[in-house]
Amino acid sequence: MTAAEMGSFLKRLSSEVRTYHSPDDYGKFVLDRYNLLTQYRNGTAAFPPVFRESDRIFKASDMWVPGPGGHEAVAEEFGMRLPEDYLGFVQNYSEYILVRNVALWLLPAAEVKSCTSVFRRENEWDEDAPPSIFPFAEIVDSGGLLFAFRQLSPRVLDVVFFDPSATSEFEVMGPQATRFRSDASFTEWLLRMVETEGLPFRPGGEIDPEIYSVTRISNG
Numbered sequence: 001m002t003a004a005e006m007g008s009f010l011k012r013l014s015s016e017v018r019t020y021h022s023p024d025d026y027g028k029f030v031l032d033r034y035n036l037l038t039q040y041r042n043g044t045a046a047f048p049p050v051f052r053e054s055d056r057i058f059k060a061s062d063m064w065v066p067g068p069g070g071h072e073a074v075a076e077e078f079g080m081r082l083p084e085d086y087l088g089f090v091q092n093y094s095e096y097i098l099v100r101n102v103a104l105w106l107l108p109a110a111e112v113k114s115c116t117s118v119f120r121r122e123n124e125w126d127e128d129a130p131p132s133i134f135p136f137a138e139i140v141d142s143g144g145l146l147f148a149f150r151q152l153s154p155r156v157l158d159v160v161f162f163d164p165s166a167t168s169e170f171e172v173m174g175p176q177a178t179r180f181r182s183d184a185s186f187t188e189w190l191l192r193m194v195e196t197e198g199l200p201f202r203p204g205g206e207i208d209p210e211i212y213s214v215t216r217i218s219n220g
Contacts, residue, residue, distance in 0.1 A: 006088050006187070013194065017047040018099070019059045022214045027051040027058030029141060030099055034063050041065050041095065041108075049099070057217070060099045069094025070109035071136075078116060079130035082149065083157055086136065086186040100198035101214045103140035104147075112136060115146065115164070123169035132173055133160070136186075139201070147182060147189065147201075159183040161201045 020027065031051045037043025042065055049060035071090040075082045089096075089106070098104040107115065115135040130151070137147040143165070150160045150172060160180040162172055172180050182202050183189035192203070197216060 006085060007092070010089070010092055014062050014064065015046045016219065017059060017061045018219055019057065019217045020101075020214050021217055022056050022058065024056075026103075026214050027056060027060075028053070030058060030060050030103060033097060033103065033140070034060075037063055037065060037095070037097070043095070062099050063097045064093045065095040065108065067092050067094040071112060074109045074113045074116075075134065077113075078134070080134050080149075080151065081157065082134070083186050086149070089186070089190075097140070098193060098198065100193065101216065102142075102198040104193055104198055105138045105140045107136060107138060111138075119164050119169070122164075133169060135164075145201070149186075150177075150180075152177070159186065159189045 027049070028051050031049045034043070034045060034049050038045075038048075043063055044066070045061050045063035047059065047061040049058060049063075051058040067090055069090045071094075072082060072087055090109075093106065095108040096106040098106070112135060115138075116131055116133070119133060119135070120131055132151045133148050134151075135146045135148040139145040143163075145161070145163050147159055147161050150158055152158065152173070159182045160172055161182040162180050167180075180202075183192060
């Protein structure tokens with residue numbers, strides 16, 4: 001996808017309004033997150049979310065904080081190369097929440113730095129070596145499940161999904177590396193998340209209906 005195509009896609013993506021039914025408090029949670037972004041982070045949305053508690057219906061668009069977000073500087077600090085399509089995204093949005101059957105939080109630069117630092121410290125990486133894992137998105141209200149870029153070689157950078165509290169850097173990079181793979185690129189990941197309502201997190205992965213019980217009713 002070219003930069004112009006990505007710009008056109010993002011413009012359409014951010015303007016879409018969708019209606020969902022949620023038997024739990026997901027709709028209320030989306031409303032709370034919108035209030036947080038708009039009150040404290042200069043955030044906005046094409047359509048401020050509306051939650052109708054009587055029948056658990058909520059209507060919302062995605063929400064975001066305008067860019068640029070400083071992600072490239074964070075990557076340079078760690079010595080990590082980021083893909084051009086992702087850099088194009090964070091030039092437009094410093095923080096973005098995809099509101100789908102799950103909420104996907106594309107992290108602001110400060111959160112990326114924090115997640116990378118913690119994972120690096122817990123895995124006892126050489127502080128002078130570039131990280132091989134660079135988180136960029138989190139499943140909101142999941143306990144910290146992450147999507148990250150993985151540097152398998154100087155020319156191979158893909159997207160992985162994992163639980164940092166239960167997964168080591170060796171597992172993500174080692175002999176079992178393929179089971180963590182989510183998508184070949186950021187663009188491929190973004191398109192799949194939009195087309196599949198955010199589920200499953202990995203192609204061929206399982207969906208727990210008791211946890212992810214939100215149903216999309218319509219556009220608008």
